[in-house]
Amino acid sequence: xxxxxxxxxxxxxxxxxxxxxxxxxxxxxxxxxxxxxxxxxxxxxxxxxxxxxxxxxxxxxxxxxxxxxxxxxxxxxxxxxxxxxxxxxxxxxxxxxxxxxxxxxxxxxxxxxxxxxxxxxxxxxxxxxxxxxxxxxxxxxxxxxxxxxxxxxxxxxxxxxxxxxxxxxxxxxxxxxxxxxxxxxxxxxxxxxxxxxxxxxxxxxxxxxxxxxxxxxxxxxxxxxxxxxxxxxxxxxxxxxxxxxxxxxxx
Amino acid sequence: xxxxxxxxxxxxxxxxxxxxxxxxxxxxxxxxxxxxxxxxxxxxxxxxxxxxxxxxxxxxxxxxxxxxxxxxxxxxxxxxxxxxxxxxxxxxxxxxxxxxxxxxxxxxxxxxxxxxxxxxxxxxxxxxxxxxxxxxxxxxxxxxxxxxxxxxxxxxxxxxxxxxxxxxxxxxxxxxxxxxxxxxxxxxxxxxxxxxxxxxxxxxxxxxxxxxxxxxxxxxxxxxxxxxxxxxxxxxxxxxxxxxxxxxxxxx
Numbered sequence: 001x002x003x004x005x006x007x008x009x010x011x012x013x014x015x016x017x018x019x020x021x022x023x024x025x026x027x028x029x030x031x032x033x034x035x036x037x038x039x040x041x042x043x044x045x046x047x048x049x050x051x052x053x054x055x056x057x058x059x060x061x062x063x064x065x066x067x068x069x070x071x072x073x074x075x076x077x078x079x080x081x082x083x084x085x086x087x088x089x090x091x092x093x094x095x096x097x098x099x100x101x102x103x104x105x106x107x108x109x110x111x112x113x114x115x116x117x118x119x120x121x122x123x124x125x126x127x128x129x130x131x132x133x134x135x136x137x138x139x140x141x142x143x144x145x146x147x148x149x150x151x152x153x154x155x156x157x158x159x160x161x162x163x164x165x166x167x168x169x170x171x172x173x174x175x176x177x178x179x180x181x182x183x184x185x186x187x188x189x190x191x192x193x194x195x196x197x198x199x200x201x202x203x204x205x206x207x208x209x210x211x212x213x214x215x216x217x218x219x220x221x222x223x224x225x226x227x228x229x230x231x232x233x234x235x236x237x238x239x240x241x242x243x244x245x246x247x248x249x250x251x
Numbered sequence: 252x253x254x255x256x257x258x259x260x261x262x263x264x265x266x267x268x269x270x271x272x273x274x275x276x277x278x279x280x281x282x283x284x285x286x287x288x289x290x291x292x293x294x295x296x297x298x299x300x301x302x303x304x305x306x307x308x309x310x311x312x313x314x315x316x317x318x319x320x321x322x323x324x325x326x327x328x329x330x331x332x333x334x335x336x337x338x339x340x341x342x343x344x345x346x347x348x349x350x351x352x353x354x355x356x357x358x359x360x361x362x363x364x365x366x367x368x369x370x371x372x373x374x375x376x377x378x379x380x381x382x383x384x385x386x387x388x389x390x391x392x393x394x395x396x397x398x399x400x401x402x403x404x405x406x407x408x409x410x411x412x413x414x415x416x417x418x419x420x421x422x423x424x425x426x427x428x429x430x431x432x433x434x435x436x437x438x439x440x441x442x443x444x445x446x447x448x449x450x451x452x453x454x455x456x457x458x459x460x461x462x463x464x465x466x467x468x469x470x471x472x473x474x475x476x477x478x479x480x481x482x483x484x485x486x487x488x489x490x491x492x493x494x495x496x497x498x499x500x501x502x503x
Contacts, residue, residue: 052400072399085393088495089415098411099401132496150401 002028002051002154002186007060009046019211020046023060026205026214030153031184035201037191037240043212044190045158051188052078052156064154074103077147077185081159083139086131092118092142093127099150110149117145120179137161137168141175148183155185159192173199177225194244198236199226206243216243254481280463289467302471304447305436308364312371313432316379317425319372324383325413334384341380349374349435353442366443367436374435378427386420387413419492426484433476 009021021043028034036044050057051064053072062069064076077099079085086095093114100110118124121141131139140160147155161169173196180187180200191197197204198220206216220236227233262282268274269281276284292298327334349370356366390413398412414421440450449468456464492498 052396054396072396072402074400074402076400078397078400080393080397082393084391085397087394087397087412087415088497089418089491098398098403101411102398102402102407130495146397146401 001030001065002188003061003063004047004051005061005063007047007050007057007062009043009050009055010058021050021057022211022213024207024212024214025060026217028186028188028203030186033180033187033189033200033202035189035191035197035204036207037194037197037204038207038212038215038244039192039209041212042207042209044192044207046212047207048156048158048188048190051154052076074099074150075152076154076156077150077152078156079140079143079147079158079160081162083131083136083163085143086139086146088131091128091130092123092134092145095131095142096146096149098146103150114145114149117149118142120148120182121145121175135168137164137172140164140172144176144179148179148185153186155187157187157189159190161196162191162193169196174225176200181224194237194240195228197240198222198233199228204240206240208244208246215246218243277460278462280466285463285466285470288463289470292464292467298467298471301447301449301452301468302475304444305440305449305472306475308367308371308440308444308448309429309432309436311364312368312436313375313428315368315372316375316428316432320376320379320424320428321383321421324380325387325409327380327384328387341377345377349431350438350442353439357443362443362445364444367439367448370439370443371432371435375428375432378431379424382420382424382427383417386417386424389420390416419497422484422488422492425487426480429479429484430476433472433479437472 004024004026007021007024008019010017010019012018024043024047026034036047038044049055051062051069053069053076056070064073067075087098090098093111096114096117097110100113105113115124115127118127121144123138123141123145126134126138126142131142134142143160144155144157161172164172177200189197189200201220204218204220205214206218207213208215218236218239222230222232222236266282269276269279280288289298323333323337327337352373353366353370356369360366360369394412394416395408398408403412436448437450437453440448441454444451449472452468453465456462456468488498493500
């Protein structure tokens with residue numbers, strides 16, 4: 001479970017202090033899929049990076065499973081948008097086994113687990129391929145398997161499918177929904193894609209920029225697997241879009 | 252194969268010049284004359300002896316330079332204070348040609364292997380150092396973040412992420428260092444070696460106007476350098492950074 005309490009982040013620029021995140025607060029229950037959505041510059045990635053422990057908030061507190069976050073930890077797996085996140089000098093299997101290696105798991109055991117994880121993302125046939133021989137979608141699947149392999153309770157995802165073509169993205173979303181159903185992880189998923197958020201999330205946190213603020217929380221209570229062409233699905237998209245554009249009108 | 256064609260064409264050109272009669276045959280011997288001399292020197296084992304001496308000096312100097320360059324390069328990339336302290340020294344020492352140190356080293360250490368190896372070391376250190384330093388700083392920050400979130404830190408992070416991440420630079424550094432070392436050793440042997448080595452052979456043969464011996468030695472120097480560049484470093488690159496897709500071969 002994740003709690004973000006009154007978190008703000010300020011940083012210095014030559015033009016003075018900038019508030020990237022302003023008193024953001026939300027929580028995610030165990031095994032809940034939460035999407036952070038908003039336009040560029042709304043602080044969603046910054047907020048995710050603080051949950052990941054890459055840097056600390058200026059104010060406020062973040063707790064993961066009851067413990068205050070101070071730095072990176074094996075309780076949180078992370079997947080980035082950039083395909084280059086994989087280690088090019090390791091095979092798909094070697095990449096997935098990395099976290100277990102760091103944990104000190106014996107070679108045979110970690111390769112067994114890594115193969116299992118690759119099967120979960122349907123890449124068992126490519127265990128011995130190097131990342132540069134895999135397509136973008138496959139690389140992102142390896143990255144997901146890698147983040148899950150050492151069994152963190154939380155999975156943090158920063159627009160993992162944003163750089164993929166639309167068809168591959170749809171496929172990846174279906175696969176991720178499946179992986180999530182099987183692994184029961186708590187997921188915080190950053191996106192700027194409304195349809196993606198409605199397809200994946202139990203709850204969507206809407207953020208707006210300048211400064212980055214949480215504007216609304218929208219629960220998505222559609223049964224899974226979801227049908228992106230259903231009326232209810234489109235209703236939810238409309239609702240999210242309304243929250244996202246409200247700010248523009250207010251300005 | 253293409254390499255052979257380039258070399259054959261060059262050989263034909265040289266032979267034409269040698270046979271043209273523009274120069275004295277003693278000064279520009281024909282290829283068969285050089286080949287005969289080279290064969291003699293190979294057959295009596297003297298060439299192998301010289302080559303082994305030269306290789307020993309190159310690899311002793313290169314090994315020292317690699318250790319020095321890797322250690323200091325990584326430290327400079329990791330610690331600001333180390334970088335601040337050593338960078339001005341590097342900038343000051345780097346432009347000095349390694350051979351300019353030869354007389355001083357001979358004065359300090361006498362003629363022989365110590366002075367020669369030090370000159371090689373000096374020549375090879377800078378490419379190794381600068382490439383390691385740059386390579387370590389060019390490691391993709393995403394790899395470090397990903398590794399960090401998977402619990403990697405300290406020595407594990409260094410050996411399993413920073414070193415392989417910097418490997419394209421390190422391998423290029425090693426390659427440049429070998430080139431520099433190979434160039435430096437021949438010069439160093441002319442000045443500082445007392446009786447063996449490919450460079451010494453050239454210098455010694457000059458006294459007796461033996462152009463064929465000099466050219467035989469040059470062929471040997473070129474051949475060994477070629478083999479290391481193509482076979483040793485070529486293979487090293489193919490089995491690592493090329494295989495990993497961290498560098499690519501040029502398109503046709």
